[in-house]
Amino acid sequence: MPRSAGIRPLPPVTVALVTPASGAAVPSGAVPARYDVAIVGAGIVGLAHAWRAVRAGLKVVVLERDEYAAGASIRNFGHICTSAQSGPAYDYALRARGEWLALGADAGIPVSTAGTVAVARRLEELAVLEEFVGERSDDNVLLTAAQLADKLGFAPVDALGGAWLRLDLRVDAPSAVPAFAAHLARLGVEFRYRANVLGVESGRVVTARAEVTADRVIVAVGHDVDRLFPGIADEHGVVRCRLRMIEADAPAGVTVDPGVFTGTSLLRYDAFSRTAAAAALRDALDREAPELGEHGVNLMFTQRLPHSDAAGRLVLGDTHHYGLTESPFDDEASDELLLARFRELLGVRELVVRRRWRGVYASSPNGPYLVASPAPGVTAVSVTSGIGMTTALGLAASVLD
Ligand SMILES: Cc1cc2nc3c(=O)[nH]c(=O)nc-3n(C[C@H](O)[C@H](O)[C@H](O)COP(=O)(O)OP(=O)(O)OC[C@H]3O[C@@H](n4cnc5c(N)ncnc54)[C@H](O)[C@@H]3O)c2cc1C
Known part of the structure; x- marks a missing residue:
């Protein structure tokens, strides 16, 4: 994957920072909040990475453009179809299966094991x-x-x-995804909703409201990967x-x-x-x-x-x-x-x-995963097949580790 193709030039930044607790704007010129990991997108792929990172003791922020995650991750069957995968997706799915069971126990998310x-x-x-x-x-x-x-x-x-x-599991996606996010918040992950990300570069994420700085940025915006990284999306045929x-x-x-x-x-x-x-x-x-x-x-x-x-x-x-x-x-x-x-x-x-x-x-015709590094410290991750619920919790481990 190219390291530089598809980086969207950042607009000139005149931002007001938003305090996480109140949502109230604070004057620009204040020092932007700094994180170990910033994650763009609060769907299952973003949450999977946030969970991995927070368990490693990192300071994590999740930036989501909507009031709550309303994308593919809450619209699916909630079907963790481990058995139906092959190749690397099967490895991710097997790992993700264990993660779902652990998450269910830790976060109180019901997970059916009826196959x-x-x-x-x-x-x-x-x-x-x-x-x-x-x-x-x-x-x-x-x-x-x-x-x-x-x-x-x-x-x-x-x-x-x-x-x-x-091996297959089942969750109720519309409630499991917000319950997962709530669990992460309890673990210390900071969530900023209604934070539409306009541009990403090494160490820096600019939203329509604020700017955050982070050592590592994971962009997990699903099918909208072409909005931020059109070159990478084109290359992968998304x-x-x-x-x-x-x-x-x-x-x-x-x-x-x-x-x-x-x-x-x-x-x-x-x-x-x-x-x-x-x-x-x-x-x-x-x-x-x-x-x-x-x-x-x-x-x-x-x-x-x-x-x-x-x-x-x-x-x-x-x-x-x-x-x-x-x-x-x-x-x-x-x-x-x-x-x-x-x-x-x-x-x-x-x-x-x-x-x-x-x-x-x-x-994508090129395979079920797009993982690309458009800039040092920035990773775009998109599941380019209908198996994100099944495999994201395994994929995140391989991306972050
Ligand atoms: C109808 C349907 C049925 C499916 N059934 C299954 C199934 O049973 N089993 C299975 O394994 N998979 C299934 N899938 C696939 C699975 O749902 C997806 O692979 C997975 O949800 C993708 O997760 P995601 O986090 O990448 O995307 P999403 O859930 O779409 O999350 C992306 C998030 O990024 C946010 N975002 C986008 N752009 C920005 C931006 N610029 N700034 C800030 N935030 C942004 C969006 O608002 C969104 O919340 C199904 C999908 C669909 C649509």
């Missing part, structure tokens, strides 16, 4: 799961259709069998991936402890898509259900955990549309497709939809 169930409704899907479980039989188990129904608490329509991926998500009542109040993958998931996650058997599945879906590919559909769901303000509802998703600029238009066909497929899977005529939203994450 994931992958449902196979085609022979080609079963073949992928058989090959996958054959390679990783310690942590994954093939299920018959009857075992599948038993584990899920309902019988998916036309299921032939499946697999239980035991685009925005826009997703649709739907929250619906669980039919007949069913409780589904594990996360649920279907055949489309087996083409999206590396641990499955790299199997030899995946090619036949891809061909079959392209031939018989091209609309799934057109909308980048990955049919999967998780159930909101009991402490969630939406307890018991199913989080259904998702679709994937790519572009440098996020299109403002959501095609109704995407949602209809998702809902039709879920009704079919669950064997229900209606699903009562309670909320819908879109999410955006960074995506």
